[in-house]
Amino acid sequence: MVKILKTKIMRLLLIHPKFPYRGKDLFPIGLGVLASIAKKKAEVFVIDENVQELNEGIIREISPELVGISATTPSFPRAVEIIKLVKKASDAKVFLGGVHVTFRPEEGLEYADLVIRGEGELTLLDILDEKPLEEIKGISFKKDGKIIHNEDRELIEDLDSLPFPAYELFPLEKYEIMSIATSRGCPYSCIYCSASEFWKHRVRFRSLENVFEELKLVKKLGFTKIRFMDSIFTLKKERVLRICELIRDMGFKWSCEIRADLIDDEILKAMKEAGCFLVCIGVDSGSQKVLDACNRRIKVEDMKKAFMLARKHGIKTRAYVTFGFPGETKETVIETIRFLEEVKPDRILLSLATAYPGTKLEEGRFVKIHPNWIKKFHGHGFGGKLYLPEGMQRKEYTKLADFMYREIKRITKNID
Numbered sequence: 001m002v003k004i005l006k007t008k009i010m011r012l013l014l015i016h017p018k019f020p021y022r023g024k025d026l027f028p029i030g031l032g033v034l035a036s037i038a039k040k041k042a043e044v045f046v047i048d049e050n051v052q053e054l055n056e057g058i059i060r061e062i063s064p065e066l067v068g069i070s071a072t073t074p075s076f077p078r079a080v081e082i083i084k085l086v087k088k089a090s091d092a093k094v095f096l097g098g099v100h101v102t103f104r105p106e107e108g109l110e111y112a113d114l115v116i117r118g119e120g121e122l123t124l125l126d127i128l129d130e131k132p133l134e135e136i137k138g139i140s141f142k143k144d145g146k147i148i149h150n151e152d153r154e155l156i157e158d159l160d161s162l163p164f165p166a167y168e169l170f171p172l173e174k175y176e177i178m179s180i181a182t183s184r185g186c187p188y189s190c191i192y193c194s195a196s197e198f199w200k201h202r203v204r205f206r207s208l209e210n211v212f213e214e215l216k217l218v219k220k221l222g223f224t225k226i227r228f229m230d231s232i233f234t235l236k237k238e239r240v241l242r243i244c245e246l247i248r249d250m251g252f253k254w255s256c257e258i259r260a261d262l263i264d265d266e267i268l269k270a271m272k273e274a275g276c277f278l279v280c281i282g283v284d285s286g287s288q289k290v291l292d293a294c295n296r297r298i299k300v301e302d303m304k305k306a307f308m309l310a311r312k313h314g315i316k317t318r319a320y321v322t323f324g325f326p327g328e329t330k331e332t333v334i335e336t337i338r339f340l341e342e343v344k345p346d347r348i349l350l351s352l353a354t355a356y357p358g359t360k361l362e363e364g365r366f367v368k369i370h371p372n373w374i375k376k377f378h379g380h381g382f383g384g385k386l387y388l389p390e391g392m393q394r395k396e397y398t399k400l401a402d403f404m405y406r407e408i409k410r411i412t413k414n415i416d
Contacts, residue, residue: 010128012042013064013092017082018049019075019382026227027179030098030120031070032165037121039166041128042066046166051174054082059089068124069112070098073356074383076107083111095127095139099198103357105140109147115140118198121162123153155200159184160210167221178223182211182243186231188259191295192325192387194358195231203235212246219250228256234263241267244274253277260306261298268313278346279310280318286339287332290325300339307343319345320379321408323401324353326364328389333400337407348408351379352401353387361387367394376405 014035016028028048038044045062047054067086071079083094097116101108108115116123117138126136133141138153156162183206185199218226233256234240247254255278256271263279271279281303285291288300310317321336340348352374355361367388374381388397 010042010066011045011062011064012038012128013045013047013059013062013067014038015046015054015067015069015082016048016050017069017071017075017078019072019078026177026229027165027170027175028070029165029179029181029229032167032170033162034068034070034120034124035166035169036163037124038128041125044166044169046169048170049078049082051171054085056085056089059086064090064092066127067092067094068116068120069094069096070120071096071100071108072098072383073100073354074380076100076383080111099194100357102198103194105149106147109140109142113141117149118153119156121156155202155204157204159204159206164214164217167217172221172223175223176225178218178221178226179229180211180214180218180226181229182206182233183230183235187235188232188297189295191293191360192322192353192356194356197358203231205236205239208239208242208246211243215247215250215252219252224251224253226252226254228254230256232257232259232262234258234267237262237264237267241270244270244276248274251275255280257282258306259298261302263306263309265309265313268309268315272313272315276315278316278318280320281306281310281345283319283336283339283345284322285325285328285332286336287327290327290332290336293326304339304343307345311344316346317343318347318349319343320349320351322351322353322380323377323404324387324389324397326361326387326389328353328392328400330400333404337404337411340408340411344411348412349379350377350405350408352377352381353389354380354384355387356380356384364388365390367397369394369398373398377401 014031016031035044035046069079069082079096086092086094093113095114095116096108096112097120101115102117105115105117117140123136123138137151140147140149183203185203186195187203189196252275254275257280260281283303284294286300291298307317355366365388366385369386
């Protein structure tokens with residue numbers, strides 16, 4: 001059942017499309033903040049399709065005047081289906097937002113009336129205020145058959161100025177984990193990731209007081225398990241230590257994403273004492289050649305040390321591994337398998353190198369393979385183009401990927 005908060009004037013429906021990744025119970029923070037912002041101007045409805053049903057009847061019941069859909073590349077095909085459903089069931093105008101259409105606004109405008117590029121909070125307020133489209137920064141739209149790209153909107157400097165997500169509009173009982181982001185952005189420029197470009201090569205932090213207030217609210221809502229969604233939770237050591245100090249006695253069990261060369265004994269000891277039970281580490285490859293080709297700016301030895309330290313402090317590890325990055329060969333695949341055998345992650349998530357919009361992988365070669373084959377790789381691989389390493393042919397690509405898949409299953413079984 002869709003939760004409704006009656007406020008003012010326009011009826012706005014915000015939708016988070018379903019997508020094929022694991023971890024579907026993670027709360028959609030961005031949509032939650034947009035809903036909270038919009039409450040000032042509209043009657044707001046929210047549907048997270050990963051935990052709620054969406055069909056023509058529900059849209060007719062809500063009868064929205066404006067519909068906003070946030071889409072990544074993997075969820076973009078479903079977003080298109082939703083737009084068609086909305087157009088069939090209502091007269092609502094539809095806007096798309098998110099990473100995919102930020103870098104592919106023309107593609108979004110093939111289906112939607114409007115595209116929001118980049119951060120959407122202030123842009124949505126302008127839309128709800130019904131400002132002339134020409135005066136709204138950060139949007140793309142069609143006028144007289146031509147696509148108009150307005151100038152980019154500046155990043156929000158003070159993240160504390162944003163409200164907490166509108167938790168009351170979501171079916172909270174359907175989420176096992178609550179997501180929290182204490183920062184936005186990433187300072188690195190890995191060739192396979194669009195985060196740096198999306199956030200304009202900057203990192204902005206919420207104040208610790210602001211983060212603590214949200215955590216207290218999340219605790220009050222009944223959540224004891226949380227996931228910090230920062231690109232690199234351990235980016236600033238003193239900040240991490242302070243967060244751990246603040247939440248040590250709150251009773252949370254939590255996980256986060258770290259960078260292997262940005263942890264040490266002091267950090268992991270504090271994290272463990274504060275309730276951290278899992279760290280997710282972007283390994284990508286056990287080959288230094290592949291890591292360098294991806295501009296990871298990290299050493300294999302640093303990653304080995306990170307797994308050793310996490311184990312020392314009793315924190316479980318999840319390794320994100322990817323097949324098919326530039327420089328991948330049979331030899332580098334074997335290097336990665338040997339690396340995983342040595343560090344023994346508690347879980348391994350294998351993805352296929354995907355040329356997402358806004359990444360340098362878009363400049364390379366691609367390979368087309370049936371979705372039924374791709375779906376066994378439980379991470380990236382859906383929606384975008386699969387990157388084909390230079391010198392590799394399709395047959396070798398699938399053979400090596402299948403070999404890596406089988407070996408990781410073997411390693412994981414031995415760990416279990």
